[in-house]
Amino acid sequence: MDVLLLHGLLLLPLAALLLYRCSPHFQYLCKVAFFNCWIVAMATLLSPFAAFRGRSVDNMKLLRAALLPLKRFYGIRMRVRGAEQLQLQGPFVIVCNHQASLDLMGMVEVIPERCVPIAKRELLYLGTVGWACWLSGIIFIDRHRRDTAIEVISHTASTMRHENLRVWVFPEGTRNPGKSMLPFKRGAFHLAVQAQVPIVPIVISPYWDFFSSKEKRFTSGTCTIRVLPRVETRGLSPKDVPELTESVRQAMAEALAEMSMSDHEDQATEQSLLGLGDNRGRPQGQGDTARNGK
Numbered sequence: 001m002d003v004l005l006l007h008g009l010l011l012l013p014l015a016a017l018l019l020y021r022c023s024p025h026f027q028y029l030c031k032v033a034f035f036n037c038w039i040v041a042m043a044t045l046l047s048p049f050a051a052f053r054g055r056s057v058d059n060m061k062l063l064r065a066a067l068l069p070l071k072r073f074y075g076i077r078m079r080v081r082g083a084e085q086l087q088l089q090g091p092f093v094i095v096c097n098h099q100a101s102l103d104l105m106g107m108v109e110v111i112p113e114r115c116v117p118i119a120k121r122e123l124l125y126l127g128t129v130g131w132a133c134w135l136s137g138i139i140f141i142d143r144h145r146r147d148t149a150i151e152v153i154s155h156t157a158s159t160m161r162h163e164n165l166r167v168w169v170f171p172e173g174t175r176n177p178g179k180s181m182l183p184f185k186r187g188a189f190h191l192a193v194q195a196q197v198p199i200v201p202i203v204i205s206p207y208w209d210f211f212s213s214k215e216k217r218f219t220s221g222t223c224t225i226r227v228l229p230r231v232e233t234r235g236l237s238p239k240d241v242p243e244l245t246e247s248v249r250q251a252m253a254e255a256l257a258e259m260s261m262s263d264h265e266d267q268a269t270e271q272s273l274l275g276l277g278d279n280r281g282r283p284q285g286q287g288d289t290a291r292n293g294k
């Protein structure tokens with residue numbers, strides 16, 4: 001009986017390894033679980049150090065350092081275009097498209113110093129993760145209570161100017177794995193106009209080639225982050241916000257469409273050079289697992 005149990009215990013990791021190699025769905029589950037476990041582990045380990053400083057934007061450096069290695073575990077190559085657009089002296093607002101939690105990997109790739117994201121309040125209740133986010137100075141808004149969210153944003157506008165703070169907003173307001181961007185919420189643009197600071201739009205290329213939560217697919221791949229030219233808001237007033245929101249969204253949507261094409265073509269060229277065939281003209285997702293093979 002004991003020998004049987006021992007054999008069973010030895011075979012379990014082997015079986016798991018085999019399943020991991022053979023089943024893309026199991027691989028997806030393991031990779032997503034690892035992502036969440038990593039965040040919880042890092043938050044638990046690093047929060048006590050962050051607590052020494054107290055709630056401070058400087059703790060974002062710890063958060064960044066904790067999340068930067070993730071791309072290596074997943075074999076995701078990050079390409080950044082237009083990083084010089086972020087070389088600004090004063091405060092500014094970054095607006096970025098939001099596809100999935102994986103965006104955190106792109107965010108830490110380019111996030112400038114003294115920059116905090118605006119996040120949904122629910123994250124505060126994720127135990128040590130919430131604590132780590134609070135200690136890092138992340139700004140929380142209650143998306144279901146517009147008035148209080150607007151108050152937080154107004155308060156942030158004056159903090160930005162007094163403390164030279166940069167703020168990262170996902171203006172879609174929720175994760176969107178779709179092919180085009182959702183309509184933008186206006187908070188980020190009111191924030192920039194109230195603080196009279198520039199807006200820097202950032203577009204992260206679609207993950208279709210290596211990640212899909214719908215298809216339970218998570219392989220290795222390349223992600224491009226494009227920083228677009230900044231948009232000045234000096235002299236603008238609240239009445240200009242709708243037009244400002246639309247023009248920034250338009251510029252980001254165009255960049256996203258362009259990147260969807262070129263990233264996909266890059267991957268196809270890379271694969272055909274490797275002798276694995278061309279994937280163009282096939283529906284998204286088909287053959288990806290075979291092509292990337294991880």
Ligand SMILES: CCCCC/C=C\C/C=C\CCCCCCCC(=O)SCCNC(=O)CCNC(=O)[C@H](O)C(C)(C)COP(=O)(O)OP(=O)(O)OC[C@H]1O[C@@H](n2cnc3c(N)ncnc32)[C@H](O)[C@@H]1OP(=O)(O)O
Nearest residue numbers: 042043046063066119120132149153173185186187188190
């Ligand atoms: C220390 C070691 C650490 C180790 C590692 C550990 C952990 C790391 C783990 C995680 C890191 C966390 C990273 C965080 C990422 C989180 C991502 C998110 O949570 S995204 C979700 C949250 N973001 C948003 O919701 C975007 C911001 N939202 C808005 O801006 C919205 O506008 C809103 C303020 C919430 C209001 O939304 P609403 O649905 O009502 O829609 P509208 O935007 O259309 O607005 C309606 C109306 O109100 C006017 N409005 C909006 N804002 C303002 C304003 N600030 N001032 C005045 N008026 C405002 C707007 O103009 C509309 O009116 P009108 O139609 O007349 O124009």
Ligand SMILES: CCCCCCCC/C=C\CCCCCCCC(=O)OC[C@@H](O)COP(=O)(O)O
Nearest residue numbers: 036039040100101120125126127129173174175
């Ligand atoms: C005592 C309680 C302990 C609870 C432990 C919970 C463990 C949680 C595990 C992992 C946390 C990972 C958090 C990653 C946060 C990623 C940011 C993100 O992508 O948020 C989504 C948000 O933008 C929009 O949300 P919705 O798309 O509207 O939904």
